[in-house]
Structures are given as C-alpha cells and as structure tokens.
Amino acid sequence: MKVLLVPNYSREVAVQGAHMLEEWLGEQGCDVVWAHDKKLFPQKQVDLFGCELVISLGGDGTLLRAARIVGYSEIPLMGISYGHLGFLTSATPDEMLETIADALAGELHASRRATLEIESVYEAPDGSLHTEKSFALNDFAVSRGGAGDMIEFSVSVSGNYIDTLRGDGFIVSTATGSTGYALAAGGPIVTPEFTGMSCVPVAPHTIMARAFLTSSSDIVEITMSRERPACRHFFADGQNIAHATEATGISATVKRGPGDIILLDRSAQSFYRSVSRVFYGKANNS
Template sequence: MKVTNVALIVNKEKAPAREMGRFIVTYCREHGLNAYLLPVDAAFLGFPDLATSLHNLRQTADLVISLGGDGTLLGAARLFAEAGVPVLGINLGRLGFLTAAEPEQLEQALAQLVQGRCSVDERTLLKAVIRRRGQQVEESLALNDVVITKGAFARIIAVSCYINGEYLTTYPGDGIIVATATGSTAYSLSAGGPILNPALDCLIITPICPHTLSARSIVISGQETLRATVSSDHGDIMLTVDGQKGYPLEPEDSIVVTKAPFRARLIRLPGQCFYRILRTRLQDTPIVEGPDPDQRCKEGEEGEGTE
C-alpha cells in the first residue's frame, strides 16, 4: 500500500505518548510523509501547524497510527472505518491484543510502512440500534462488542433474543455480550465464550453470569439480525459499546444488532498472524515451541492475502 498522508491519534494519558508522538511526526517529515493531527493532539505534541479537523483527516489520510492501547485503536477504527482508512496500532497499554507493534518496534514498523511491506486485515463491525416505543433513539458502531448489562444493583435482568425474528431464548442474569470474531478474545472470552479467528464473518452471543444451568454461547451468521429485548423490575440497565461508550436503557427497549455495511481495516506487519498473537498474549504459562514457529507462521500467511 502507498502511504503519503498519515493521521496520528494519541492517547494523552499514556506516559510515553508525547515523546513517541513527536518521534513519529519527525520520522514522517524525514521520509517524505505528511503527518496530521486533531487539534487537541497537535497542541499536546507541540505541532499546532499540523492540526486539522476529523472531517479532513477522514478525507485525506491514507493511514491512521493510533498511539495507545487496544482502547485507542478501537476508537480510531470506529472513527475511520466508514472512510476505509486502515489503522496501525502502537501499543502503549497493557495487553495490546489488537495493536501491531510494541514501542521498541516503532521505528521498524514505520520503515516497513514506508517500504510498502504491510498488509491490511478487514474486520467485521457491528451496528447497534436502540429502539424505544417504536422509535430509534441511538445508533452506534462496535469493533469488539456491544453489551447489555445491569448496573450496580445486584438484581438480574432478562434479555430475550430473536434471530431474524425467530425467538431463540431468554437469558436471565447480568446481561449478554454480542461480539464480533475480533471481539471473541475480549469480554466474551472472559464470560466463557469461544475464541474465533477474526477473519470469520459472524456474531457471538454470550450470556453474562446466567441464572440457569442451560445457557451457552451461540455463534450466528454475520448475515443474520439479532434483536434483544430487556425485561427488568428496575431501570438500572446499560448498553455499552466496545467498553467505551454507554447508553442508558429502559425496560422493554429493543436493541437490534447487525453487521455494519462497511468493515474496519487494521494494518498487519510482516510475520504477524492471529495464532502467534494468541499464543503470546493470552498464554498462562510458557509454551514449548516446535521447530521454527516463525517459518510456519510465514508459510501460513502466504496463502492468506487480505482478510
């Protein structure tokens, strides 16, 4: 991919962000790339001349670099997905499951970008619509998951699920998680959901602390529509999007979740693959490698292309 204009999104709460952000801007200038930032990020890094609006970034950027953790990347992916702009995540957080590079790999990652050696993975996005008394009151996108959950009170809620209008089941408990394959390694995994390859086009429905012995996660096609209705004797219910945006729900609200009409695009560096990330990020104990695991990963990638 050819890169000329780079948008930089910075998590200003991360301690190394200022130094690394300034390094990226300097690197871009030295290698013939144009760097642009939102006004707050430009002021934070000390480059007010590079400030521009989000609208302009969406129109002109060939690439977004998110400088933070997985949360920063999730926010950047939602902002730029409809414009088709790919995102490269540099991990300044704890886990960094979605990001492509660690701080010590930054210069190498930038060099690979300049050399055109990176590939792009396309990931399913969710669209969640809240309907109340027959009217749409909110709409949002999610790369990882949307979650219907009770608030602080220790009282269960009941979430009834319908697939393409057909009644599936009612989950009594703390709520449900509706995740993409990308989000299968996030909250859904913690709640007992399956791990899926992020290239899969599907939705995962996982109950949270279900008050029943028979509740299980279910995987449905990305072409299907989930409608969930909430029943509760209290009003402390929330819909959260990627763990970052929250919307209060009322009893009997309907939440309609479908695949978005466009996809998020994430940069993958040479030699990276999902199973290596899974092996290294989520392992509990050291794993003894077989012969030449890096070569196996590269061989597997040769037939992948762009997901």
C-alpha cells in the same frame, strides 16, 4: 500521504512517541495530523478527509478509539503498543519506525476485521422513544445497572426467537471482540476470518444458556422485559451508548457493519501468535 496519529494522551511516553513519529513521517514527506484529546474535547469530531493511514499509540483501548474514528471508511489502521496488553497492536515502540516504513511501502499484511452496526432504542421518562446508532469493532453489551439487580431480556436472531434470559447481561461480539469481554464471559476465541457474530450470555441464571455463533448476514435482536424493569446499560466497545442519563434502553439490534476495519500487521499468523503470547503465556520465537 496524510497520516492521522491517535495517541493515548494519558501516557506521556505515548505522546512522546507520537512527536518522534510525527518528525520522522515529516521527513518521509507525509502530512501528519493528530486526533484531539477526547477527555478535553469529548464532543469534537476528527476530520478524516484525505487520510490514508491511521496510527494509534497506546494499548488496545487506544486502538479501539482509533477504530471508532475510522468507522466504516476502511482507511488502514495500525497500532503501536504503549499499553499493558497490546493484543491488537502491530509493533512495540522499538519496532515502530521499521514497521511503519513497511506500512508506507505497502509491505504489511492487511487483516479485514468485521465490525458491528448497532441500533439501540431508548425510552425517555415522558414515554417518548429515540434511536441511537453506534459503531463497534469489538462488541455490543447489555449490562445490569449499579443497583445490582438481574436483568431480563429476550434474544432473537433474524426474527427467530432463541430464549428469554435472566442474568447480568449479554454480549454480541465480532471475531476481534471474541478475545475481549466475550472471552471473559466464557465465549470462544474466534479467528479473525470469521465474519459472523459471537453471542455470549453473562452470568445467566440457568445452566442451559450457552454461547452461539451467527452467520455474517444475521441480525441479533435483544428486547428488555417490561415485567422486570431493572436498571441496565447498553455499551459499544465499552462506551455507554446513551446520551441522556435518564433514558432507559429497551431494545437493540446488532448486525455486521457496512465496512470492515483494515488492521495492518506482520502476517496472517499474527493473530495466533498473539493468542499464544497473551492467553497461553508462550513466547514467540519466529
């Protein structure tokens, strides 16, 4: 079996854990490869050919990076928590070898997590348009820029106009992303089995705007107002989508991705145990 390791290179303990894991996996007959350090090689692509398991070693941010590497391929993914939160990860470092042994034996629960496929349209200073396609496991977000001005945009779902809003931004999240940025903006916590999208306005300048859920087949369309050309940014899982700093995002469409993330965990109840631990401060005793 070929296994890809995705460590958080900024945390020495995570890199040390990856080296230990590489040695152990080699003893199990696995072929181990490493993802590169993206800070040193930001444009380098990871070769997934032949990989049957991807393991992140870090926090939820590292797992999201691993998810971007996996994309829509549906290669199983699991995380070992070396971060501060560990909501999405499967095990602590102390549990690492036992949990990965269970993964190699096919004894872990596979949680299918819906993804997002994002198509963003940008306008260059010369008026030309170009499109960026992006993957997200958590969310797509449009946010006001550094000048701090409110942005104005319209929201439609599958061709049905919903509203024109002013505020700090708008989030379209998966069920997985419902416990991230969307939750901080006042959205609901959504079970991973939900395959639609959660749409959450960020600090809207009205008391009428509320979060809402879509079906899995819907397409969310966000169009920036031409009458209020404030600085704004588009993000996929917290990563700025724009490749050209002078380009301006003018619209985005968001829909369910063509493949899920297969997240390995202990049981179907892992999500609720994490919710209890992280958001309600309750220790899990079972």
